[in-house]
Each structure stands twice: as structure tokens, then as C-alpha cells.
Amino acid sequence: MEAIYKTPKTLIDTPTHYCPGCGHGIVQRLIAEIIDEMDIRGKTIGLAPVGCAVLAYNYLDIDMCEAAHGRPPSVATGIKRVHPEKIVFSYQGDGDLAAIGTAEIIHTANRGENITVIFVNNAVYGMTNGQMAPTTLINQKTLTTPHGRSEKNDGYPLRVCEILSVIDGSRFIARTSITSPKNIIKTKQLLEKGFKTQIQEKGFSLIEILSPCPVYWRMSSVESLKFIDEEMSKTFPLGIFKDWENQN
């Protein structure tokens, strides 16, 4: 009998350190599936961020590089310029990409750097126990917004896809979620498109994935998925913001 659902070759068969209900495991599995299906394990180099996904290099069986907080796009640039024929992606969280690394992501996109960025947005700093992220929703409670995020004191959730889509150097910008099998399949298609954008040398691609953090949202896993569908998606609408295939 043939197994129709198995561990991808590129995903190391080991327990992860992720909390119950966390989305990182799903996203990293999708990456591994795509690397297997595209048969690019031997020419793919990944960047792990500072944050919950820092140990991604323990789960993906490819060459990987850790980067300082916020700096993966610059490190990825340095790698890609040396190996333009390799496929280079950075895997980043919201604090890494949209707070401390805002300059790096904007300028890397603006240079049209031919890399793929996988941006996992869970609206909270998970690794440091749940402080406000740049993408925390208005009124959302975190350790550092105990009365809820106030626009007056804390500003507004930062919409990365909307910002990057008006930058001339970006080529493929999309936001998706992993709240249902349908959305996970859609996410995989968008990630594939990101890699395809790079392989065809079209330039900078970024896929933002709305992802649950039940532990630091103080919700059950099911409530977390509902929160993404009903609340988070209002501030961060899903969709394709820029696509080189639909540009004149």
C-alpha cells in the first residue's frame, strides 16, 4: 500500500520546540514539501530569524544561516549576490521583519533583490513571552499592552504587504492564512509562486502568512483560528497585492 501522506524528505523527522497550536510547523512543512516537489534541496539556502523560528535550521534539511534580529533580508542579499543561481529565502516573524528590520525589508524589496521572504505574522512576540508586535491589532491585549493596544500610545498595526506593494522593486506580494485545509493549500500555492518568482529571476517576492499563537493570545487553538478569520483578516485582508504575471 502506498503512503499518501508522509514526512517530506527535506523536513527532518524530529519533534519541534513549537507550542501546541502554533503555525510555524505547518509553514515549515509546506516549505519542505515545495523543496521536495521542485527538487531544489541541493540548491536552496534558508535564513532563520531571531524569534520563535530561530531553530528552523534544526527542522529543514538544507543549508541554513541564522541572522541577527531584523537582518535576514541583508544576510540573504549577501548570500544571493555570491550565489545568484541558488534559491535563497528568508523566514521571518513580525517583530523581526516589521519592527527592528523594517529598513532592511523595505530596501531589499526596493533593490528588487531576487529572494523570497516568508513572513509569518502572528501579531505577537512569542519567543519573549507575548509582548506587542508591530502587527498587534488595536485593542489586542499583550504583556506590554495589558489594556489593549491603543492607537494613541502604540500606533497602528503595520500592513507590510500594502507598503511593499507600492515599492517599484517588489514583484510578488501576497497575504494568506493557514486557518483551514483550504487556506493551507492556498498558502502552499502562494509559496510556490514565491519560489517560482525567484527561479524565473523576476525579483523580490514576499508571502505574509497569518498564523496562530494560541499560547500568547491566551486562546484555544480553535479560538485562535477563528480570531484570524474573524478579526485579524479585517486588519490584514488576504489576497495578492502585486503579481508580476498580471503587470503590463
Place this chain on the structure above:
Amino acid sequence: MTSTEKNKKYLLTGNEACAEAAIQAGCRFYYGYPITPQNEILTHMAIRMPQVGGTFIQVESELAAINMVYGSAAAGARTMTSSSGPGISLKQEGISYLAGSELPCVIVNIQRGGPGLGDISPSQADYFQAVKGGGHGDYHTIVLAPGSVQEAADLVFDAFDLADCYRNPVMILGDAQLGQMMEPVVFNKKCKPNLYKKDWALTGADGRKKNIIKSFYPVKGELEKFNAKLQKKYRQIKAEEVRYEEINIENADIVIVAYGTCARICKEFLKKDQSLNVKVGLIRPITLWPFPADIIQKVSERVQAILTVEMSAGQMVEDVRLSVSGRCPVHFYGRTGGGIPTPKEILKKISEIVSVKVKGTCAT
């Protein structure tokens, strides 16, 4: 300039010489941000890198520059960035990561006056930052201090070899004077970019086990083990890579310790000034880390005094005092904020040292 010929003399600034030497040494990935007094490095790279099929990026910040260097080093290439004072401060985060991930690279640091925005004139006030680490954690960069434009070029060659040999960042520590002045320079050193096998580099794990470049050791005990490995490497560098120049130290009564621009001024003083009735010698550290502690200790056992001359409020003098460990008096003369010591001022300081010595003799 489109290429260089062997034995031909080129009239270049120290900055241009560093940039050209890097290209000759096989560096093909340079990332920089404008800051005076090192801008000529960027402009030279912007012209030359496309000619040799290399990459030049004018980046959005020093953070981006040092992290692109991190990426290119991780990918196995010879890579360089450069800056001065405020920019080097911003790079410290990345330099710590480079040291922690054992990545080879070259950083040219053309010092200017500080603290803060300071000014753009020559200074040696960033010695501590360069030789004591600068960023977080127990680490060292190898620090080379050229005293002339020719030596700057030669040391850039050596810097790339040292970086690859030890998998460690190497800093060229100059100052505005060295960066801006023009001198004849020849590029006769051989490019040896493939001298060291980089089987640890990220190239895509085709037909081999994956490589990981990281400085994160969250499992208890792992980080201490890694630090022990780093310290072992640093001990080896200390044992094998110390470089210095000595002038007239055999029979000297007083020995000056000075590096870079200050050492040039002291050399002028040694050449010209015969009016003293004491013999003065010079030790010029070429490696500031590892520091030439042994030779300084050795001379301290027989000289009357040591004088350290710096364009700072007294930084290298601390390493001189550690080397001397009280065996002889250590005096200091320094200028700050763009002030440059003159041979006349050095003569005055030495006269003071001598007179103190004479007074001391009378008192006994």
C-alpha cells in the same frame, strides 16, 4: 584606474589603496555607506567592482552593510565593508555575530574624532572599540594598524588571508590622515583567495550534509564549549600573529610606543632630534590585537621609561601598562578631537620625563 600592473607605482590615497588591495586580494563583494573620512573606498569600489565582475552595493545603513558581509562570508566569498566612528559603532552588532559564527571578512575602519558625531579629523580614539571587542560577548577581531599607504595596501592583502585562515573578522584600523593622504603604492602581493578550503560555507547542500552558520547555542553547556573553542583560537592567534616594528630599542633609555599616524610622527622625531642626551627608541605595534606585549615587557626590564603617544585620551597606553606590569614608569602623551601630536610636543614630553628622572635621582 581600470587595472593594476606589477611593480608599477600608483599615487593613491590610503582609502583607495585599501579598496584596490581588496580587489587584488580577491574580494568581490563590498557593501558600504558614505561617511567621511573613508568615502574614497566606496567611490573606488563603485568604479572597480563592475570591472572585475564583483558586487558593490551602497546600502541603506551600516547594519545592512555588515549583515550583507555576513551573508557573503557565509556563502564562502571574500568580502569587505568600511566605515568610520559612528558607522563602526552601528556595525558592532554584526561584527559580534561574525565573530560568533566564525565568519571571515575584512572591515576597514578609518577613525575620526569622537565621541558622538565628533568631527572628521584624524583620531585614534576608537582603539578600545577595535581591540577589546566592541560588540557583545567574549570575542576578538584581529586588528592591523598600517602606518603608510603602502602598508595599508599590504595589510589588506594579509587581512584577507588571516581572516580565511582563522575564520575570524579582521579590522584594518587607520585614521583620517592615513585615509586621505596620497603616497606611491605598488600592488605586488599575490592573490590567494583559494588558499583555505571553505567546506563549511553555504552553497546549497547538493550531495552532502547541510551546513548551518549560526552563533546560537541554547542547550546548556554548548555555549561554554563553543567559547572555549573561540578562546583556544585566540590564544593561537596571540602566539603566531603578533607583528611590530622596532627602531633603536637595543640601547634605548626611553622607548616610545605608538601606532599608525602617531608612529610616523614619532619616527620623524627620532630621525631629526639629536638634542636629547637620552637615547630614544620606538616600538610600533602593527597588530593591535594581538598586542605585542612580549617585546614591550622585555624592553620594560631595562629602559628608564616608556612613553605612549596616541591621538586619544589614553587607550593603547592601558595595554602598554598591562604589558609593563610596573617594571618601569609608563608615561602618556595624547591629543584628542582632531589634535595631532607634533615632534616638538614629543620632545617636550620626553624632556619632562628625563627631568623627573633627574630630580628623582637627586632626591635619593
